[in-house]
Amino acid sequence: NAGVMQNPRHLVRRRGQEARLRCSPMKGHSHVYWYRQLPEEGLKFMVYLQKENIIDESGMPKERFSAEFPKEGPSILRIQQVVRGDSAAYFCASSMGSHILNQPQHFGDGTRLSIL
């Protein structure tokens, strides 16, 4: 069984470019979560999506960041006009439901974004 697949594993962008991070959830999972991890910091929640719906985006910066989880295809985290401070590891997790004890979140191995 394939786990949560994230690509690319590493992404290098210059300031002002766009970054697109992809996440394919585990088979049968319809809930997707995006987290950001900075050095020496824990995982910070960004956004929670179900198919075609954003459930909670309280952790997303108000500008330049957007996320989607279309009916077909992977979830996409999009960062426009990237800045140096966007350099981080971005992790995606998926679950069958949202209640952590019954439906734990399974994480991908992340995309490491570097901004030149």
Add this chain to the structure above:
Amino acid sequence: QKEVEQDPGPLSVPEGAIVSLNCTYSNSAFQYFMWYRQYSRKGPELLMYTYSSGNKEDGRFTAQVDKSSKYISLFIRDSQPSDSATYLCAMSLIPFLDSWGKLQFGAGTQVVVTP
């Protein structure tokens, strides 16, 4: 003040020793507590979860929750070099019908088990 505090380490122990990890938190409404293990360049992997106060044991791992002190612990017995990783604590509120269990993570403690 962060909602979840965790000493970043590194914590270095000899093989076979007991590893003791802990987190403190400020929000008394947290009810679910989890420990994740994260190897370098990998995603977090759920190790254990507990609800409310008490102990839970799974093989070499024991998780403890003391809600009165807002303190959780993870103990690893008979530690092995393969246990070398970063250990993250996480916690959430009780999800209600119109909410969901958002996870709050600690910063993680790096553990090094030396042969």
